[in-house]
Amino acid sequence: MYARVGAAILAALAEVGEVSLFGLRALREALLPPYEFGEVIRHVYEIGWKSAPLIALSGFAIGIVLSMHTRASLERFGAEAMIPAGLAIALIRETGPLVTGLLVSGRVGAGIGAELGAMKVTEQIDALEASAVDSFKYLAVTRIIACIIAMPMLTLIMDFCGIVGGYLAESTISGMSWQLYFQRAFSLVEFNDFIPATMKTAVFGMIIGTIASYLGFSTTQGTEGVGRTSTRSVVLASMMIIVSNVVLVKLIFFLFPATG
Amino acid sequence: MTAENDVAIRLDGVSKAFGALKVLDNVTLDIKGGTAFCLLGRSGTGKSVTLKHIIGLLKPDSGHVLVHGKKIDELKRQELSEVRRSMGFLFQNAALFDSISVGENVAFPMRRHTDWDEAKIREVSKAKLADVGLEKDYDKMPGDLSGGMKKRAGLARAMALDPEILLVDEPSAGLDPITAGEIDDLLVELKKKGTTLVVVTHNIPSARHIGDELAMLHEGKLIAQGTAAELDRSEHELVRAFMRSEGAG
Ligand SMILES: Nc1ncnc2c1ncn2[C@@H]1O[C@H](COP(=O)(O)OP(=O)(O)OP(=O)(O)O)[C@@H](O)[C@H]1O
Ligand SMILES: [Mg+2]
Numbered sequence: 001m002y003a004r005v006g007a008a009i010l011a012a013l014a015e016v017g018e019v020s021l022f023g024l025r026a027l028r029e030a031l032l033p034p035y036e037f038g039e040v041i042r043h044v045y046e047i048g049w050k051s052a053p054l055i056a057l058s059g060f061a062i063g064i065v066l067s068m069h070t071r072a073s074l075e076r077f078g079a080e081a082m083i084p085a086g087l088a089i090a091l092i093r094e095t096g097p098l099v100t101g102l103l104v105s106g107r108v109g110a111g112i113g114a115e116l117g118a119m120k121v122t123e124q125i126d127a128l129e130a131s132a133v134d135s136f137k138y139l140a141v142t143r144i145i146a147c148i149i150a151m152p153m154l155t156l157i158m159d160f161c162g163i164v165g166g167y168l169a170e171s172t173i174s175g176m177s178w179q180l181y182f183q184r185a186f187s188l189v190e191f192n193d194f195i196p197a198t199m200k201t202a203v204f205g206m207i208i209g210t211i212a213s214y215l216g217f218s219t220t221q222g223t224e225g226v227g228r229t230s231t232r233s234v235v236l237a238s239m240m241i242i243v244s245n246v247v248l249v250k251l252i253f254f255l256f257p258a259t260g
Numbered sequence: 261m262t263a264e265n266d267v268a269i270r271l272d273g274v275s276k277a278f279g280a281l282k283v284l285d286n287v288t289l290d291i292k293g294g295t296a297f298c299l300l301g302r303s304g305t306g307k308s309v310t311l312k313h314i315i316g317l318l319k320p321d322s323g324h325v326l327v328h329g330k331k332i333d334e335l336k337r338q339e340l341s342e343v344r345r346s347m348g349f350l351f352q353n354a355a356l357f358d359s360i361s362v363g364e365n366v367a368f369p370m371r372r373h374t375d376w377d378e379a380k381i382r383e384v385s386k387a388k389l390a391d392v393g394l395e396k397d398y399d400k401m402p403g404d405l406s407g408g409m410k411k412r413a414g415l416a417r418a419m420a421l422d423p424e425i426l427l428v429d430e431p432s433a434g435l436d437p438i439t440a441g442e443i444d445d446l447l448v449e450l451k452k453k454g455t456t457l458v459v460v461t462h463n464i465p466s467a468r469h470i471g472d473e474l475a476m477l478h479e480g481k482l483i484a485q486g487t488a489a490e491l492d493r494s495e496h497e498l499v500r501a502f503m504r505s506e507g508a509g
Pocket of ligand 2: 308309
């Protein structure tokens with residue numbers, strides 16, 4: 001019993017190690033020529049731009065809900081004037097980055113895992129290699145870089161749409177003007193709230209791209225394996241985002257004590 | 261001694277196992293430049309595995325694979341790419357890139373490895389597709405092709421850069437006799453131009469037509485190697501039975 005649990009833990013650790021090595025190798029190779037700029041741009045479009053509607057709509061809805069919650073809490077203290085700022089800080093510091101990370105790991109993680117997995121089992125990755133193309137660089141590195149670039153941009157979209165959603169919810173209740181809302185929203189938001197929280201999503205992007213690419217490259221057993229890779233990419237990426245978030249938030253508080 | 265007579269590909273005591281399954285057992289063979297070598301054998305004996313060793317997609321557990329004298333299995337990434345650029349590979353399942361059109365599949369190696377302009381790339385890709393009778397299918401997606409058409413598109417992609425060495429895995433499998441004959445003629449044509457061919461096939465008449473040398477793989481070993489006439493007289497009943505067959509595919 002203990003032996004089996006132990007073996008499972010060891011296997012999981014070994015896999016985490018391999019994924020980490022895969023990611024580090026990707027970062028190293030990203031710095032070495034040839035640079036696949038064309039592919040990176042194509043994937044930023046596929047991963048980033050095509051996720052934008054999902055992120056915008058979610059941000060909007062989350063903004064409305066957060067606004068209702070902030071109002072319910074702050075009303076008790078008669079601090080309604082703080083509602084915009086409370087919402088903006090909650091959104092920018094935590095809700096925006098984390099929800100964007102989870103949504104992207106769902107849409108993009110599943111997509112990359114399935115696409116690379118299918119290429120693996122149909123020998124298209126071998127065909128790339130046979131055409132003297134470095135498949136790791138061409139397929140994995142480009143997607144990982146694209147995820148790293150796309151995540152902060154998507155987070156900005158989420159933050160912005162969330163604040164707009166919050167404004168709509170607030171203005172229907174209190175009739176607050178657009179100018180006043182925005183002025184109050186950003187009155188308390190500082191550089192230290194905004195930049196570290198947004199940049200940490202680049203790490204989320206790295207996690208999503210690396211896990212999905214790694215699992216895609218290790219896919220075996222045909223169509224069934226592709227399905228499994230797709231699911232595992234989402235589960236592992238989401239889990240790693242939530243766990244790494246703890247460390248990243250701690251790190252941000254440490255590096256930018258003014259926020260704490 | 262001219263370059264054509266040099267050994268283009270050499271397997272030197274190559275063994276390969278997948279887990280407990282021993283696929284290649286100390287296989288040694290030489291393939292001369294500019295000749296066609298046909299690899300025969302029953303299904304599952306390791307013919308495709310042998311081809312993948314030659315282009316370095318698989319590494320031998322022991323022994324070496326040499327292409328133009330270079331040990332493929334020991335090359336660094338960069339040098340391996342260099343050697344692969346002079347080779348073309350037709351996968352048994354064609355392995356077309358299914359996210360781009362048939363024409364772009366053929367253009368892909370040119371886009372990667374030449375500095376030709378768009379017009380030239382399109383022109384050469386079209387010509388390669390025409391060679392395999394797919395001139396009208398440039399803009400089709402691989403998913404919309406029949407099995408035999410995929411095979412031919414895969415062959416066009418393998419020929420894209422006029423490789424010195426062309427490795428083809430069952431080029432005529434799934435083709436009608438007429439088209440299969442045309443593909444055979446195309447391969448013979450390439451050989452005449454100096455291309456070294458390694459052809460895996462189950463089609464004995466075609467092997468007789470194309471092959472300068474034939475070999476048969478059985479239980480991890482080459483049990484016969486030589487010209488068609490020599491294989492006809494082989495001491496192995498299995499080889500003679502193979503050579504008597506008319507089996508297409
Ligand atoms: N990557 C791999 N992992 C595990 N086993 C493999 C792998 N590739 C091939 N094999 C096994 O090696 C053996 C030889 O396979 P191979 O594809 O070379 O056969 P083949 O001679 O080409 O057969 P066919 O004529 O049916 O194409 C088979 O038993 C196959 O299951
Ligand atoms: Mg085969």
